[in-house]
Amino acid sequence: xxxxxxxxxxxxxxxxxxxxxxxxxxxxxxxxxxxxxxxxxxxxxxxxxxxxxxxxxxxxxxxxxxxxxxxxxxxxxxxxxxxxxxxxxxxxxxxxxxxxxxxxxxxxxxxxxxxxxxxxxxxxxxxxxxxxxxxxxxxxxxxxxxxxxxxxxxxxxxxxxxxxxxxxxxxxxxxxxxxxxxxxxxxxxxxxxxxxxxxxxxxxxxxxxxxx
Amino acid sequence: xxxxxxxxxxxxxxxxxxxxxxxxxxxxxxxxxxxxxxxxxxxxxxxxxxxxxxxxxxxxxxxxxxxxxxxxxxxxxxxxxxxxxxxxxxxxxxxxxxxxxxxxxxxxxxxxxxxxxxxxxxxxxxxxxxxxxxxxxxxxxxxxxxxxxxxxxxxxxxxxxxxxxxxxxxxxxxxxxxxxxxxxxxxxxxxxxxxxxxxxxxxxxxxxxxxxxxxxxxxxxxxxxxxxxxxxxxxxxxxxxxxxxxxxxxxxxxxxxxxxxxxxxxxxxxxxxxxxxxxxxxxxxxxxxxxxxxxxxxxxxxxxxxxxxxxxxxxxxxxxxxxxxxxxxxxx
Numbered sequence: 001x002x003x004x005x006x007x008x009x010x011x012x013x014x015x016x017x018x019x020x021x022x023x024x025x026x027x028x029x030x031x032x033x034x035x036x037x038x039x040x041x042x043x044x045x046x047x048x049x050x051x052x053x054x055x056x057x058x059x060x061x062x063x064x065x066x067x068x069x070x071x072x073x074x075x076x077x078x079x080x081x082x083x084x085x086x087x088x089x090x091x092x093x094x095x096x097x098x099x100x101x102x103x104x105x106x107x108x109x110x111x112x113x114x115x116x117x118x119x120x121x122x123x124x125x126x127x128x129x130x131x132x133x134x135x136x137x138x139x140x141x142x143x144x145x146x147x148x149x150x151x152x153x154x155x156x157x158x159x160x161x162x163x164x165x166x167x168x169x170x171x172x173x174x175x176x177x178x179x180x181x182x183x184x185x186x187x188x189x190x191x192x193x194x195x196x197x198x199x200x201x202x203x204x205x206x207x208x209x210x211x212x
Numbered sequence: 213x214x215x216x217x218x219x220x221x222x223x224x225x226x227x228x229x230x231x232x233x234x235x236x237x238x239x240x241x242x243x244x245x246x247x248x249x250x251x252x253x254x255x256x257x258x259x260x261x262x263x264x265x266x267x268x269x270x271x272x273x274x275x276x277x278x279x280x281x282x283x284x285x286x287x288x289x290x291x292x293x294x295x296x297x298x299x300x301x302x303x304x305x306x307x308x309x310x311x312x313x314x315x316x317x318x319x320x321x322x323x324x325x326x327x328x329x330x331x332x333x334x335x336x337x338x339x340x341x342x343x344x345x346x347x348x349x350x351x352x353x354x355x356x357x358x359x360x361x362x363x364x365x366x367x368x369x370x371x372x373x374x375x376x377x378x379x380x381x382x383x384x385x386x387x388x389x390x391x392x393x394x395x396x397x398x399x400x401x402x403x404x405x406x407x408x409x410x411x412x413x414x415x416x417x418x419x420x421x422x423x424x425x426x427x428x429x430x431x432x433x434x435x436x437x438x439x440x441x442x443x444x445x446x447x448x449x450x451x452x453x454x455x456x457x458x459x460x461x462x463x464x465x466x467x468x469x470x471x472x473x474x475x476x477x478x479x480x481x482x483x484x485x486x487x488x489x490x491x492x493x494x495x496x497x498x499x500x501x502x503x504x505x506x507x508x509x510x511x512x513x514x515x516x517x518x519x520x521x522x523x524x525x526x527x528x529x530x531x532x533x534x535x536x537x538x539x540x541x542x543x544x
Contacts, residue, residue: 033416037290037431042411046288076327080265080291082320085327123323180319181433183357184350188436 003153005104009210010064014055014071016206018048024202031195035182040083040195047079047087063102068095068112082180083196086120086133093119106154113161114141124179131177131189133196140165140204158208165201172197213413215512220410224266224288228273235538237277245293246301247273247284258377258386259283259305262314262370263298264321265290267409268430270539271367271508278544279535280374281314289409289511290431292320298328303336310339310383312390314370316362317346341383343390345369347397347519349458350427350436361429364469364519365397367507368531371540375533393521398455401517402447403428405475407510426450430473430510430517444480448487451518456495461520465500465528468492469519474509476516481505484516492520501531507539 005013021028021044028041051074054060061067072091076084097115098104104112117137126132128139143164147157172194177183182194217223224245231247232240239248253259262272263285272284282305287293302311311332315325322344329340345362346353353360373390381389403425406415409432416432419425424447427436439450455461470485472478485504492499500523508517523531534543 029412033412035433037433038409038412038416039288039291043288043291077294077296080287080294080320080324082292082318082323084292084294084320085323124319178357180358181429181431184361184429184433184436186352186436 013207013210020202021048034192035189047075050078064098065095089123090116090120106148126179130179131172131175131194133200135172136165136168136197136200139168155212162205162208165204169197169201245286247276255307258309259311263293267511274539275537277537292324295327299331302332306338313342315344317344341387347399349454364399368521369393372530375530396522398459399519400451400454401428403515405514407432407513445487452491462496465523467521468499468502470504471517472506473513473515475512475514
């Protein structure tokens with residue numbers, strides 16, 4: 001059973017997220033068109049393509065922290081919009097928590113994700129229930145924390161995290177947006193899934209796939 | 213989608229190439245997607261930068277030049293530019309007197325400019341102040357939401373504050389004037405059609421031929437509600453009433469902007485302006501200066517927005533000061 005995140009799996013996570021963003025690009029953009037400005041899919045695709053170029057480079061950092069930091073900086077400088085600083089801050093904070101290790105055990109993965117999500121929530125000034133990425137990511141972190149506390153291995157914990165993220169994403173459909181462009185719609189934002197929660201769920205699912 | 217483009221992914225880069233070719237008074241940094249004045253402002257004067265997603269032309273690159281902005285950062289269509297771009301622009305235009313960031317209140321713009329300010333302060337030691345415009349009365353405002361969108365008042369602010377910086381007012385004075393202008397402006401918009409973002413390839417929202425979107429933003433994001441399409445005189449009320457209900461414009465002179473969203477011809481904008489002025493006159497609002505035309509657009513969206521700005525003698529003097537940019541030019 002997988003009980004730690006190796007460097008290869010870290011790279012596989014990013015590649016899986018990139019592939020998922022590509023595959024669901026139009027879907028993300030459609031979700032965004034319903035309540036935002038119709039560019040979430042294209043912006044993330046551009047950012048993750050740039051990220052994979054950095055990851056594949058000969059001089060790519062070989063520590064988890066180094067790689068995550070490079071990913072965060074690249075997202076900040078290529079994505080733009082709100083998702084650039086949000087995803088960028090997630091990876092920069094995750095890098096800060098990852099330390100010098102090249103392989104992260106379950107507790108370290110939890111610490112990394114928690115730091116990333118807390119940073120992202122602070123940057124966006126978003127709380128649970130605002131109909132944002134946080135609605136998928138915060139439950140994912142809590143599910144992983146529960147699994148780790150109960151002695152589950154990392155793969156099992158991440159699978160639970162992915163399921164919690166998907167549940168959180170689905171719950172955004174009925175919420176009224178309080179942050180981002182969707183908030184300008186007020187009541188009319190109800191009935192639409194939040195595009196940020198959708199892509200954030202893909203991020204967690206990609207990690208579960210890479211480890212499992 | 214029927215547009216004069218090549219590849220949707222290249223729209224911004226290729227448009228900036230045209231901007232550089234058309235305007236010798238500007239210098240375009242293509243790598244960083246920044247529009248600068250060809251001739252930098254004198255040392256010791258406060259510099260102004262703004263920026264935002266492309267698709268709102270002439271905003272912001274069209275307002276770079278003597279009397280207005282020192283630089284404008286362009287993001288992808290409807291997407292905020294990135295912090296490294298803005299930080300680069302900030303350190304480049306600083307003449308030792310500090311830089312004012314003019315930011316429209318959209319989550320992405322606010323966050324990216326916030327990170328840019330941190331970078332420029334850390335790397336270059338540049339003193340940065342920020343004004344966030346939030347004039348759209350169509351949006352409910354509360355401490356629990358993102359707050360009102362920044363729209364038309366941004367153009368008026370760039371002109372007025374640009375003149376203050378040009379005449380040598382210091383960063384404190386420029387920043388406090390910017391806040392005063394921002395606080396005194398209100399806007400309201402309507403759309404007749406959606407716009408089409410090139411990378412998306414189809415209209416952002418479906419709007420039946422016999423309906424209008426009331427309270428629309430500048431990204432084609434839907435407004436707050438829809439109403440049947442009526443005559444221009446009734447639509448003018450939909451613009452004027454919410455603006456006047458939100459702020460008292462009878463206390464002094466007012467600057468008015470009747471703005472086109474990109475897909476509405478000037479004949480209709482002037483017709484609308486005629487309707488708007490009648491309503492303002494009967495409400496006791498004295499319009500001292502006005503602009504009618506496409507100043508802050510939303511690609512090919514048909515529609516219009518009204519911005520009113522409470523002015524005083526000082527603001528009118530700065531408004532009348534010379535300006536020489538692709539989008540606004542007088543007295544120079």
